[in-house]
Amino acid sequence: MSQQKPVEYVSAAPEVKAVFDDIKATRGVPDVNNFWKYIAQHPPTLERTWGSLKDIMADGALDPLVKELIYVAVSVTNNCGYCVASHTAGARRAGMTDEMFGELLAVVGMANETNRLAVGYRVPIDPAFE
Amino acid sequence: MSQQKPVEYVSAAPEVKAVFDDIKATRGVPDVNNFWKYIAQHPPTLERTWGSLKDIMADGALDPLVKELIYVAVSVTNNCGYCVASHTAGARRAGMTDEMFGELLAVVGMANETNRLAVGYRVPIDPAFE
Amino acid sequence: MSQQKPVEYVSAAPEVKAVFDDIKATRGVPDVNNFWKYIAQHPPTLERTWGSLKDIMADGALDPLVKELIYVAVSVTNNCGYCVASHTAGARRAGMTDEMFGELLAVVGMANETNRLAVGYRVPIDPAFE
Amino acid sequence: MSQQKPVEYVSAAPEVKAVFDDIKATRGVPDVNNFWKYIAQHPPTLERTWGSLKDIMADGALDPLVKELIYVAVSVTNNCGYCVASHTAGARRAGMTDEMFGELLAVVGMANETNRLAVGYRVPIDPAFE
Amino acid sequence: MSQQKPVEYVSAAPEVKAVFDDIKATRGVPDVNNFWKYIAQHPPTLERTWGSLKDIMADGALDPLVKELIYVAVSVTNNCGYCVASHTAGARRAGMTDEMFGELLAVVGMANETNRLAVGYRVPIDPAFE
Amino acid sequence: MSQQKPVEYVSAAPEVKAVFDDIKATRGVPDVNNFWKYIAQHPPTLERTWGSLKDIMADGALDPLVKELIYVAVSVTNNCGYCVASHTAGARRAGMTDEMFGELLAVVGMANETNRLAVGYRVPIDPAFE
Known part of the structure; x- marks a missing residue:
């Protein structure tokens, strides 16, 4: 079909x-x-x-490795299996080490956690951030 | 209440x-x-x-600026207003320039687009990525 | 408009x-x-x-308080401001204490974190869970 | 289990x-x-x-084909594999051509991209849209 | 800041x-x-x-109104306030009536519900959809 | 790779x-x-x-079964296949019956639907919920 x-x-x-x-x-x-x-x-x-x-x-203000790390972060957050596989491979080709990968996922996991804490506690934006 | x-x-x-x-x-x-x-x-x-x-x-295998960029990428993808505001400020304190910010959002936007193309076209993972 | x-x-x-x-x-x-x-x-x-x-x-196999907690968990994960506000109020009316609310958000935050670790590390499902 | x-x-x-x-x-x-x-x-x-x-x-104010296209759009955005497969099939039965499918996914991808640009740049709602 | x-x-x-x-x-x-x-x-x-x-x-295989409806569907699913406001206005300019809007949101809501039922019940894809 | x-x-x-x-x-x-x-x-x-x-x-203000139900609710909403499988098994070990599971998914589905209706209709928060 x-x-x-x-x-x-x-x-x-x-x-x-x-x-x-x-x-x-x-x-x-x-x-x-x-x-x-x-x-x-x-x-x-x-x-x-x-x-x-x-x-x-x-290559620009951000180098290709950093861009691939960002791509993996978004793909993991969206739970896109194909994208996680292909961009993890892309990041490794661009120089990502095992240690970088471990830290990347730690940040991604933490950001997903604190995003929900901010929403759940309905935290108002500080004037300094406006 | x-x-x-x-x-x-x-x-x-x-x-x-x-x-x-x-x-x-x-x-x-x-x-x-x-x-x-x-x-x-x-x-x-x-x-x-x-x-x-x-x-x-x-600071680790990834430096604090890169970690803040990843944090912004996740927060934008999750549409967390507080988190976007606070971590964009954090990234600027860590050295993010206007040009870096523009490239960061371009990558985040593109990743969100291609994530859905991969899902919609039901792309199978290449053996090389397994 | x-x-x-x-x-x-x-x-x-x-x-x-x-x-x-x-x-x-x-x-x-x-x-x-x-x-x-x-x-x-x-x-x-x-x-x-x-x-x-x-x-x-x-009221059913799950009581109304538990159902409201689940509703808040989903609303926080989806970042729906209206729904977080209205169902947090609903959960309090159904008996949610401050301590329960704190634990609820802790679980929601943690689940959002480990969801991404599972995706990022591409963890295969254990045979025991199939 | x-x-x-x-x-x-x-x-x-x-x-x-x-x-x-x-x-x-x-x-x-x-x-x-x-x-x-x-x-x-x-x-x-x-x-x-x-x-x-x-x-x-x-069939109503929107015809069944349009409703199936909307269903696919949501399912792709949520990354629901089963739903993408079943509603893509449903849309084809309702008359979706290859060209329509290509345009549908192009719109879905673009919307996911610009949604994040709007969030990342923290764009305020125009008075005309209120 | x-x-x-x-x-x-x-x-x-x-x-x-x-x-x-x-x-x-x-x-x-x-x-x-x-x-x-x-x-x-x-x-x-x-x-x-x-x-x-x-x-x-x-205008293509899909007309501009249908494309705007799809855009609204994605924006609502992603909970992007700016995008919902601007594309709802865009859809109205393209001819969306109140009745169409009501049906659009009904489909979007239903798709978001059944997407989760499919995931929660871990429904395998029917051979006919492969 | x-x-x-x-x-x-x-x-x-x-x-x-x-x-x-x-x-x-x-x-x-x-x-x-x-x-x-x-x-x-x-x-x-x-x-x-x-x-x-x-x-x-x-075990705390919320008991382990309720916490596992919340974990499943988040995992289903995020569409994390591994997490749905492992935490559904965890919830069953903690005492979840078939009837509880059916009600849990019904609430999760409904919450995902009404979250989008609230966003699509741009419902303002009632003063009583502030």
């Missing part, structure tokens, strides 16, 4: 192939991962998503 | 005062912010939360 | 009045709270929601 | 059978899907949920 | 003015709403977000 | 063994479940999490 299927390079339309080629060249990988193959079912989403991601994750 | 009220230093029990004193000394601030005053209504929560937070946010 | 407005008893349609009357009689209160006045803009939603809530929150 | 088991028609209590029969007749299907078999473990939940769903998803 | 401030047209940089002009022309409005003024603090986010939104919300 | 692996007792460091021993003794079980084995990859997280959980889940 479900019609979601990955788009493989050999049978892809030219505009999809072009995006796949750019992903492979930018990342220096032989093939794109499943995320790209699945969203390629809707080429405008593929093109826009890759274009945005390439810009956003590039 | 609501009975949540901040606990002020002058009227606090000794074990609450001790935690407030440690927060002020650790952070070099003249008073604790509302979060601590509200959760002080339940002293075991105050003590445990401060103890955990102090350990987790200390 | 927004057209959400509370429906007050005096100007309500008969089927809305009937629900308001039942809420007031069931709870022994002189007026319904804002939640009911706002969803009364769509009478089928008012009728269905009150009918379901009345059944679900009635 | 887990005791969740599907309730099959042949061994179901009469009030469960009656709901199953109504689902099958309403939808023109030979059997109910797993969702109904599992919640049938608590007959009041089965009866109330089917009663509400049947009313809410009926 | 917080440094988030809206960027007003008169004092905006040329690339920001260009985006504001395009928003105003596309929507036929005299000024952009707060969302755009706040994210304009980071011009690359403004440009990318507007570019994506303009593409995604355009 | 992923390096998450469970830490087994025989090969664990002394401080990890000490925590595992305390979990086993406190719960009267022959082995710890996967959650503890996975977070043991970061010993400070293991020690802190167990210390907090042991305190929070102990």
